[in-house]
Amino acid sequence: ADNACGAAGVGAITRGEAVSSWGTSGTVLAPTAEPRVDPKLRAHTFCHVAPGVWYVIGVVLSAGGAFAWFRDQCARELPEDERDERLVAEAAIIPAGADGVTFLPYLQGERTPHRDASLRAAFTGLSLAHSRAHMTRAVLEGVCFALRDSLEILKELGLTPAHLLLTGGGAKSAFIRQLQADIFGLPVTTVNREEGGAYGAALLAAVGTGAFPDLMTAAQRTLTRQALSPPNPEMHRAYDPIYRRFHRSLLR
Template identity: 45%
Template sequence: MLPKDYVGFKLTGEVKTDVNDASGTSLFDVRKRSWSEEIISELKLELSIFPEVLESPEIRGELDREVARELGLKPGIPVVAGAGDQGAAGVGAGATVEGVLSVNVGTSGVVFTSSDAYRFDPLGRLHAFCHAAPSKWHLMGVMLAAGGSLRWFRDALCQPEKVVASLIGDDPYNVMMREAERAPVGSEGLIFLPYLSGERTPHADPYARGVFFGLSLKHGKEHMIRAVLEGVAFGLRNSLELMIELGIKPKDVRILGGGSRSPLWRKIISDVFGLKVYLLEVDEGSSYGAAILASVGAGAYKTVEGAVDEIIKTRDPVEPDRDTHRKYLEYYRIYNRLYQDLKDDFKDLAKII
């Protein structure tokens, strides 16, 4: 039983799950949106022990009378099946139309898009799940240290920025961003590999590690900060390119997460992707998406897509600069080669440590 489904069980007494969360169990036929009888049989398990699977906005049950009394709520309130965290976040970002991407720059980085048909990466570099919007699927790429890379740099190398921020009543990240703005596009040839925790998409490599490549006497802290921002954007672009390989035609990007608060980072991502980037009016991601699913289940809206069209608002669009995009693609080619050149060395290094 998945965590949210245990909560649903305690609220309703019903043991059920949803297609989005079930997609991550390795026991689910994502194409057919049902448990995989073949896998379950191979594992010598009984299909009968698995819960009923619902579409995410479907009602799993009603609020139990005793539970309602304890919570101070009315009994019989419908409880919706819900979705996994990223499935709900995709709804909350408005990524329910094929080609509309959501990019979540939190500690990790997630690139997410809806798909009208079941698509999957045979090499497993992208996750293919049932979407929380019925009759759709989604593709998702995950990098392990997006905002986490910037946080590491702040904590390891930006004590002066922390002091300045405390003196002027500002956030250290804002001080760092002002520094990064002084560095040019491409950080004067400094490239950062954001593999501080290994990497998932596209490498699935626990041995990969962070690298500053091209460091020279001309580089200062402003170049290093900007290189971190650009390196994360390059890592996110890896997921975008895999989606394009699978037939997705990207339209635009909805950005959320802590990293989205930086206008500079939004601009870098727009220029690296070559796509328009929108900031969301409400940056609540998963919880906002869960509320939208509940509104559909309760009958306030007929479809998830209809609810998204009416509820989700964007602002502060950023247009990519064509010349900057071309320049970033030159750096991006080197960025990709660096991993290929170093992947064996990462493994050798792990043996020594």
């Protein structure tokens, strides 16, 4: 499975680890030594690629896909090779909570936690005082809030991580990395490889050919983790009521 290989590709093989992946879709995944099933079926449980290991995963259908949709609709005048960076730079100067703008990233319905294919995206709180930068900030925050929904379910199941490994396109931006740390309230880190699932598959092949005795050894010998980036405690406290606002927006 791509998500299992992606977790292996950043070294998330044992309990206590967790991965936040920000690709077209987004996931939060935590390995576990025994199968744990969400009784409300909001998250999914699968066998991991390492023997005797399982993982629980929550899925956001539109993560980077939501940002790409917004970029392609609202930043067409920017040079194509600069759009992502310039939009994120605009968002970075807007305060947390985007001055009241909230984005629900349900462009394709949603899996975790709603399991509702008919759910749809929306901006709420917009006024004449807001700009594209506010909307960009709201999109980035909305995706992080949706990912936090998955993290909260993992915590309910006793899979509270000490930190998060970040992977995917969102992990390449220092601003989005810190945004995840602040909204999740956890330190975050990345590894020295960006190939994700492909690298995990390569590690499995290396184990299969005898280059390494097991997957853990392969990961330990080939992956280097960057220093942990801690959340800003003040920002995390500020985001808690904004996260609640995100949920209230869904009920309107």
